[in-house]
Amino acid sequence: MTDDRSLExxxxxxxESGPTEAPDHAVEAALLRIxxxxxxxxxxxxxxxxxxxxxARLFAAVAxxxxxxxxxxFTLRPGSPPNVGAxxxxxxxxxxxxxxxxxxxxxxxxxxxxxxxTREAAPFGPYGAGTGASAxxxxxxxxxxxxxxxxxxxxxxxxxxxxxxxxFDLVKAIPGARAIPDLGADRGGGLLGAEGVFDPATKTLxxxxxxxxxxxxxxxxxxxxxxxxxxxxxIARILVGRL
Amino acid sequence: MDRVLVEQxxxxxxxxxxxLVHQVSDTLYAVAxxxxxxxxxxxxxxxxxxxxxxxxxxxxxxxxxxxxWIHRILVHACYDEAQRSRPWSxxxxxxxxxxxSTPDSTAxxxxxxxxxxxxxxxxxxxxxxxxxxxxxGLPLVEIAEMLGIPAGTARSRLYYATQxxxxxxxxxxxxxLEKGHSA
Numbered sequence: 001m002t003d004d005r006s007l008e009x010x011x012x013x014x015x016e017s018g019p020t021e022a023p024d025h026a027v028e029a030a031l032l033r034i035x036x037x038x039x040x041x042x043x044x045x046x047x048x049x050x051x052x053x054x055x056a057r058l059f060a061a062v063a064x065x066x067x068x069x070x071x072x073x074f075t076l077r078p079g080s081p082p083n084v085g086a087x088x089x090x091x092x093x094x095x096x097x098x099x100x101x102x103x104x105x106x107x108x109x110x111x112x113x114x115x116x117x118t119r120e121a122a123p124f125g126p127y128g129a130g131t132g133a134s135a136x137x138x139x140x141x142x143x144x145x146x147x148x149x150x151x152x153x154x155x156x157x158x159x160x161x162x163x164x165x166x167x168f169d170l171v172k173a174i175p176g177a178r179a180i181p182d183l184g185a186d187r188g189g190g191l192l193g194a195e196g197v198f199d200p201a202t203k204t205l206x207x208x209x210x211x212x213x214x215x216x217x218x219x220x221x222x223x224x225x226x227x228x229x230x231x232x233x234x235i236a237r238i239l240v241g242r243l
Numbered sequence: 244m245d246r247v248l249v250e251q252x253x254x255x256x257x258x259x260x261x262x263l264v265h266q267v268s269d270t271l272y273a274v275a276x277x278x279x280x281x282x283x284x285x286x287x288x289x290x291x292x293x294x295x296x297x298x299x300x301x302x303x304x305x306x307x308x309x310x311x312w313i314h315r316i317l318v319h320a321c322y323d324e325a326q327r328s329r330p331w332s333x334x335x336x337x338x339x340x341x342x343x344s345t346p347d348s349t350a351x352x353x354x355x356x357x358x359x360x361x362x363x364x365x366x367x368x369x370x371x372x373x374x375x376x377x378x379x380g381l382p383l384v385e386i387a388e389m390l391g392i393p394a395g396t397a398r399s400r401l402y403y404a405t406q407x408x409x410x411x412x413x414x415x416x417x418x419x420l421e422k423g424h425s426a
Contacts, residue, residue, distance in 0.1 A: 011377055
């Protein structure tokens, strides 16, 4: 049986002789396990072209290097602010004012905190202008929050963007909520496309523009709803142009 | 193989996959048993292969290659079982009456026992190629494609499996002769 042909013949015959049917219990056990097993998720690799030849690869590599170099030059160019984004303010005049004052408290780089600077917020605090205020940002993505304190928290801004339109629809449906028509007037008297709704129950003013919604909660609990509304409206007029 | 069933199973249809399982499980088990030479290990390999195939089915690009694809999974499951198995594990299964209708001669039984013994000494990856080639009758190129190995590797595995079998048989025969002389 040791020459190749007879060996193969014998081996084939021997292989044929084993079991040819899977035991039912093994198959059933497998099917039972499958009932509680999730399939893998297939995520398409969108960033990769299906076929890249050598030239295309070279172009892609050169382009990538170029982008990295340009980004580096832009970031490290002489005269660029060392803390880009840390105290960015959408209001150029306010930024200039803060930059000229070394004691101006920094505003956190949270979207809600970019709506109004601490300097602009300070006059609405319990001690008035000149006493300063600090801001604490929280949240990421679509919902961010900024709280301004000057001893106590005197202003809370909650920004929803995107998704503000849907949230604003819910706000408008709050029983007792009323529209604030004279909101968002810019220097030219335009409304800047903003809408306002005040909820007297929570003393919160909601300002919506585009798909952004900001909830303004200002003042102290001892103040009347009308006083609170007046304060919040004043704040709204500052920030509505930045939405 | 029903292409529609594979597509349905690929999209998460468990019933469609169960139908496929019943279509392929006999062949898969037969192959697993012949590679591993142990019913318990073969059952485990079959179960693991089926579950893994279910999990990975969404990754299957060519639906027409389902059978080759699931055989590949099975062979890898056999490798795992072979690694896990202990060399002293006993196979005490009572064989079902499904062999040849005429009883084997004593010489045949002796030859089969000999083959059984020496086949277990061959590395499992060589055994897999040997079984796929001699039991399923697959050409080496197809086996190579199925297992994701070069054709040359498949060829050498088959060669070494055959040579290993022959060498072991010669060695055992020489040993028997030696015993006969000394007796």
